[in-house]
Amino acid sequence: MESPAETVALAGNPNAGKTTLFNALCGTAEKVGNYSGVTVSIKRGTFYTPHGRQLEIIDLPGCLSLEGGSPDQVIAGEALRGISRKAPDLVVCVIDASNLERHLQLVLEVLELEIPTVIALNMVDVAEKSGIRLDPIKLSEELNVPVVPIQANRGKGIVELKMAMRHPLPPASPGFRWQVGNEESRRAFAFATADLVARRPSRHTTNLSDRLDSLFLHPVWGWFAFVGIMFTLFWCIFSFAEIPMGWIESGQDWLASTIENHMPPGDLRGLITKGVVGGVGAVVTFLPQILMLFFFIGLMESSGYMARAAFLMDGVMAKAGLSGKSFLPLLSSYACAIPGIMATRMIDSPKERLVTIFVAPWMSCSARLPVYLLLVPMLMGGREGGTAQALVFMSIYAVGTGTAFIVARFLRGRLGPDKIRNHFLLELPPYRMPQWSYIFRHVFDRGWAFLRKAGTIILSIMILLWAATTYPRLDTDDPGAAMDYSLAGRAGHFIEPVTKPLGFDGKTGTAILTSFAAREVFVGSMAQLFHVEAAQGEEEQATRGHIRERLAMEKWPDGRPKFSTAAVVSLLIFYIYALQCLPTSIIVAKESGSWKWSVGQFFFMTSFAALASFLVYQGLSLIGFAS
Amino acid sequence: MAQNTVYPSSAERLQSLAEAQVGIDFQIRKIEGPACEQLRRLGFCESLYVRKLATGRNLICSVCGTRLALSRILADQVKVAAA
Numbered sequence: 187m188e189s190p191a192e193t194v195a196l197a198g199n200p201n202a203g204k205t206t207l208f209n210a211l212c213g214t215a216e217k218v219g220n221y222s223g224v225t226v227s228i229k230r231g232t233f234y235t236p237h238g239r240q241l242e243i244i245d246l247p248g249c250l251s252l253e254g255g256s257p258d259q260v261i262a263g264e265a266l267r268g269i270s271r272k273a274p275d276l277v278v279c280v281i282d283a284s285n286l287e288r289h290l291q292l293v294l295e296v297l298e299l300e301i302p303t304v305i306a307l308n309m310v311d312v313a314e315k316s317g318i319r320l321d322p323i324k325l326s327e328e329l330n331v332p333v334v335p336i337q338a339n340r341g342k343g344i345v346e347l348k349m350a351m352r353h354p355l356p357p358a359s360p361g362f363r364w365q366v367g368n369e370e371s372r373r374a375f376a377f378a379t380a381d382l383v384a385r386r387p388s389r390h391t392t393n394l395s396d397r398l399d400s401l402f403l404h405p406v407w408g409w410f411a412f413v414g415i416m417f418t419l420f421w422c423i424f425s426f427a428e429i430p431m432g433w434i435e436s437g438q439d440w441l442a443s444t445i446e447n448h449m450p451p452g453d454l455r456g457l458i459t460k461g462v463v464g465g466v467g468a469v470v471t472f473l474p475q476i477l478m479l480f481f482f483i484g485l486m487e488s489s490g491y492m493a494r495a496a497f498l499m500d501g502v503m504a505k506a507g508l509s510g511k512s513f514l515p516l517l518s519s520y521a522c523a524i525p526g527i528m529a530t531r532m533i534d535s536p537k538e539r540l541v542t543i544f545v546a547p548w549m550s551c552s553a554r555l556p557v558y559l560l561l562v563p564m565l566m567g568g569r570e571g572g573t574a575q576a577l578v579f580m581s582i583y584a585v586g587t588g589t590a591f592i593v594a595r596f597l598r599g600r601l602g603p604d605k606i607r608n609h610f611l612l613e614l615p616p617y618r619m620p621q622w623s624y625i626f627r628h629v630f631d632r633g634w635a636f637l638r639k640a641g642t643i644i645l646s647i648m649i650l651l652w653a654a655t656t657y658p659r660l661d662t663d664d665p666g667a668a669m670d671y672s673l674a675g676r677a678g679h680f681i682e683p684v685t686k687p688l689g690f691d692g693k694t695g696t697a698i699l700t701s702f703a704a705r706e707v708f709v710g711s712m713a714q715l716f717h718v719e720a721a722q723g724e725e726e727q728a729t730r731g732h733i734r735e736r737l738a739m740e741k742w743p744d745g746r747p748k749f750s751t752a753a754v755v756s757l758l759i760f761y762i763y764a765l766q767c768l769p770t771s772i773i774v775a776k777e778s779g780s781w782k783w784s785v786g787q788f789f790f791m792t793s794f795a796a797l798a799s800f801l802v803y804q805g806l807s808l809i810g811f812a813s
Numbered sequence: 814m815a816q817n818t819v820y821p822s823s824a825e826r827l828q829s830l831a832e833a834q835v836g837i838d839f840q841i842r843k844i845e846g847p848a849c850e851q852l853r854r855l856g857f858c859e860s861l862y863v864r865k866l867a868t869g870r871n872l873i874c875s876v877c878g879t880r881l882a883l884s885r886i887l888a889d890q891v892k893v894a895a896a
Contacts, residue, residue: 250854287877288856316878369850373858386878395880396866403867497882501870510871510882609848609887610871611855614880 191232191242194351195274197266197296199289200248200532201615202280203308205229206624207338208245211348215627217525219487221496222248222613223514223532226258228265235348244274247531250288252295257539258531266299273301276355278347280306283313283320283335286384290376297329298366300358304350305333306343312616317387325383330359339621395490395616402494412498415491419482420583421576423555427474428571431730434474438467453656461652462645465710470640471730472556472709473633479552480632481625483521488620492517493612500610506591507598509535509610512542516590519549520583521632523770527777534608537601543778544597544787545590547765550583552636553705557761558582560709564734564754586762639704647700647707651714669693674715688760688796689753689803689812691742702766709733716740746813752806756799763795830865830874831888838864839893841876846890855881857891 196204200222209216212231217224229245246265247258264270266277277296281289297303307322314320326333332350336343350356365371402411442463449455486492492514500510511533519526526546533539550558562578563570651674660671669675677699678692685695697711709730716736740748747753765771765788775784806812833839841861844852856876857863867873871882 285856285877285879287858287861288854288879291854318878369853373853377858377861380877399866399873399880403873405869493882497871497873500882504870607847610882610884611851611887612882613855614873614882616880 191240192275192353192355193272194241194243194276194278195266196243196245196278196280197262197292198248198280199250199282199285199292201613202248202282202289203338204248204280205245206621207278207280207306207308207336207344207347208243209624210338210341210344211243215624215631216245217628218621218624219492221487221490221493221514221615223258223529224487226261226528226531228261233348235352236345237352239353241276241351249292251292256532256534261531266296266301273299275302276351277301277303278306278351279303280308280338283307283310283384284316284318286325286380287377290380291373293329294362294364294372294376297331297359298362302355302358303331304347304356305329305331306338306347307333307335308338310335311337311340312618313384316393317391319385321383325379328363328379328383330361332356339618393616395614398617399494399614402491403497408494408498412495415486416583417576417580419479420579421573422482423475423478423579425571425576427478430474431471434467434471435730438463438471441467456656457649457652460714461648465648465651465714466640466645468710468713468730468733469556469644469706470637472559472706473636475555475559476552476636477629477633479555480521480629483518484625484628485620486517488618488625490615490617493614496612497614502591506594508538508542508591508594509533509608510612511610512538512594515542516546516549516587519546519551522551522553523547523549523767524773527770527773530777535604537598537604538608540778540783541594541597541601543774544783545594547767547770547774547787547791548586548590548593548763550586550762551767552632553767554761556706556709557701558758560712560730560733561754561758561761564737564749565751582758582762585759589763639706643704644707644710647703648710648714651700651711655714669715678715687804688799689750689756689807691740691748694748694757698760698764703768705761705766708761712737750812752803752812755806755811756803759802760795760799763791763798765791765795827892827894829889830863830891830893831868831872831885833865833893835865835868838862838896840896841891842894843892844890845892848887848890852883852887852891862896863891863893 196208198204205216205218205225208214208229208231209218211233214231216229225245225247227247231243232240233243234240244265246262249259249262252263252266261270267273279293279296281293293305305325307320307325310320320335322333322335334343334347334350336347364375402408442459445455445458445463486495495517496510496513499513503509503513514532515526515529518529523546526549527543530539530542533542558579562575565578566575654674655669655672657672660668662668674696678696681695682692685692690698693715697708697715700711701708713733716733737749738747742748771784771788774787775781778784827842839862841857841859841863843859844857856879861876864875865872866875866880871884872888873880873882
């Protein structure tokens with residue numbers, strides 16, 4: 187029987203490049219970024235040494251020491267000590283070649299565990315560019331372990347590193363030249379070794395990062411740059427995605443007409459053209475915008491700008507009772523709340539972490555994009571693109587973020603101060619060229635995940651909704667009467683008294699209910715629910731423009747438009763605030779350690795959304811925006 | 814070697830990093846206060862050179878080629894002298 191694969195653990199300080207090395211070794215595309223705290227949980231993979239031996243590799247969250255720290259750092263410490271799992275057979279210590287003084291301190295702690303160790307001296311190019319003269323051979327002699335210079339982001343030195351991990355694994359370093367367990371002694375040895383093997387220029391020299399920081403961290407220009415970057419992001423999402431969206435819609439039209447030409451009329455054709463192509467297609471149309479959002483967030487993470495944004499926001503976050511460190515998970519939540527909530531593990535203060543988890547779902551995630559993109563142009567006469575819409579779009583994100591800060595302030599006050607006071611301390615990594623291959627792979631993976639969701643959850647709901655809008659069937663030519671008679675029509679009438687004060691008719695209420703499974707479903711549900719009534723036998727596909735036209739024609743019995751400015755703003759407000767994502771609730775329960783937080787968050791956010799919609803609709807109606 | 818407090822000469826004036834002037838190189842002479850272990854782990858150690866790059870609610874400095882942003886409360890615990 188073949189022996190189980192030996193385990194190699196990647197350990198090191200935050201932002202040393204562990205996950206980049208993990209991806210280079212395993213050929214995976216795990217999330218990387220140019221800031222501390224990207225990896226907050228253990229990741230696993232396998233790879234083969236040049237001698238054909240399979241090794242299991244675990245990527246640990248970055249830690250400054252094996253003693254204590256934030257939850258992610260505790261995970262790393264316990265994994266290396268063999269507390270939470272079997273201790274690794276080999277540790278690869280990934281260290282930043284331009285910061286040996288600090289990174290070597292953790293290496294010495296790892297060596298004290300007496301586990302075979304190899305040092306991956308990463309980012310040697312950056313160190314040499316900044317004038318540091320490295321001597322990896324001397325470092326190997328001083329520590330008595332193999333040292334391999336690498337550039338993980340370019341795949342340089344990976345083969346040599348794999349060679350160093352050949353079987354039998356390098357023995358644990360015998361004898362230590364510092365006092366084991368004594369932090370002072372360890373630090374002194376680390377400094378002396380760094381001084382010997384990495385000679386740095388005696389004086390600080392101004393580099394590109396300094397020059398960029400003089401703009402991005404400037405108390406005035408820094409804010410202009412921040413707002414400018416955010417505006418560009420939203421403007422691009424609105425303007426550049428038009429072309430690929432047109433292609434998807436054309437493909438959708440072609441597919442529906444082909445099916446109609448080749449299938450006899452009947453329920454099955456209705457299900458495929460209206461339920462599948464119309465319903466799911468209406469959601470898939472927004473794929474280009476979702477990809478663009480992930481691309482821009484990937485750019486910010488990869489370039490080093492994220493840490494600058496956290497620095498700028500620290501003052502604002504302090505007013506909400508949080509710190510700049512909370513801004514990093516919150517900014518990640520703009521893409522998806524789940525990794526954002528997991529990223530709160532990098533926050534040292536337990537109470538600050540809990541509050542950040544609670545408000546993170548109010549950062550508008552990518553699943554809300556299709557809803558916003560459908561509704562925002564309705565406030566501008568149905569036209570898409572342009573500066574005004576980008577500003578409205580940005581305001582939507584600002585409303586969610588602003589409310590999150592206010593609620594965080596309130597909650598933070600209720601929870602009281604931490605036992606140990608934590609202060610803002612953040613590494614500002616040097617700016618780096620984005621890792622394009624990783625960004626595009628990540629964007630592709632997210633796009634594929636979105637399509638998978640469209641092909642599973644969204645498709646299932648669309649089929650169920652089609653059945654609910656079709657059965658029980660009424661023998662009539664009037665699609666409105668048929669809709670009223672159907673299950674969905676009856677459900678709409680049933681819930682209309684509840685949704686009407688918020689500005690929504692029964693069908694919109696039904697669409698909202700369906701979107702509690704996944705927010706994106708709202709667009710497809712609206713396409714199905716309103717298409718049935720307004721089609722008049724016309725076999726037109728539910729493109730976003732057509733959905734808007736249909737909605738604009740809808741009237742209340744007294745002749746007022748159903749989708750007035752007040753109603754559309756009220757709908758937007760509901761989607762900004764409502765928590766309609768089951769996986770988020772599960773992650774919140776796991777990370778907060780209590781279902782009470784998760785259930786409380788769901789009811790609080792949904793009630794808040796309904797109340798805010800009610801107040802906005804009634805307020806706008808009073809000043810004449812409902813007609 | 815860097816672990817011990819570097820005692821200033823009688824003519825030398827110690828000041829906290831929070832008070833120090835921007836754009837000048839300093840040497841860390843003493844770290845004292847409740848967060849000194851946290852600061853040491855991040856690279857603030859006696860005898861190392863530090864340059865203050867920006868000031869404000871939080872300040873930015875460069876230690877051993879690493880740029881760090883830290884609150885004024887933490888910076889108050891780092892005592893420096895002109896290099």
